[in-house]
Amino acid sequence: MQQKWWIPEWVPVTYDGSGNHDVVDLAPAKGGRVGQILSFWHDEESRRVVGRDFLSWLAKQQWGSD
Numbered sequence: 001m002q003q004k005w006w007i008p009e010w011v012p013v014t015y016d017g018s019g020n021h022d023v024v025d026l027a028p029a030k031g032g033r034v035g036q037i038l039s040f041w042h043d044e045e046s047r048r049v050v051g052r053d054f055l056s057w058l059a060k061q062q063w064g065s066d
Helices: 054-059
Strands: 010-012 021-025 036-040 048-051
Touching (some): 021 048, 048 054
Antiparallel strands (some): 010 021, 021 036, 036 048
């Protein structure tokens, strides 16, 4: 992923109300994959890959409470 605070090619797919997101990365750095999912925390500089692609990331998510 690009080592930037934010770029327009990161498309948010979640939002927690505090400025944190999971984003689809449409402009990865060398070695990354278009469509990988990144974890974005507004008050941290680091970003991490949390999914190889949107569909496999989505399939692993748990939404709401049981």
